[in-house]
Amino acid sequence: MTAAMPAVGRMRRGASRPALTLAVVLLGGCASRSASTLSVTPVLASLAPSSADVSGGKVVVVTATGRGFDALNTVHFGRVRLMSVPRTSDSTVQFTVPTDDTFLVDRGATPVMPLPAGRYEVVIETARGKSNGMVFELRGGAVR
Incomplete structure (x- = not known):
């Protein structure tokens, strides 16, 4: 999976930024886990x-x-x-x-x-x- 993604800083002109997308997805997953922990009944x-x-x-x-x-x-x-x-x-x-x-x-x-x-x-x-x-x-x- 990482071999197909270009390194940050060496993006081709017009290419999307998969590294940033991956970071947002990962952070979003952490945030939802934290939110579900906060909603736990005592x-x-x-x-x-x-x-x-x-x-x-x-x-x-x-x-x-x-x-x-x-x-x-x-x-x-x-x-x-x-x-x-x-x-x-x-x-x-x-x-x-x-x-x-x-x-x-x-x-x-x-x-x-x-x-x-x-x-x-x-x-x-x-x-x-x-x-x-x-x-x-x-x-x-x-x-x-």
């Missing part, structure tokens, strides 16, 4: 830890590992939404386990209540969609 691979005891006001930070996270993400912890959570790297997001319903979806004007102990689905939401869910077990929360 994937949640693991939570560490995947359970915690928050009795006595313990603060627990969870590291969510996966791919496709944005600079700022929404973490769904059951029905509780943690907004604008930054990623700590291309593949991790860290958040503090909520212990009350301050950020509960459709909470209304009711007094703040502690979250009950139990299993909560964690989902990471980006501008491109929501990840799969993983279970986090909250221990030491309010009694149901």
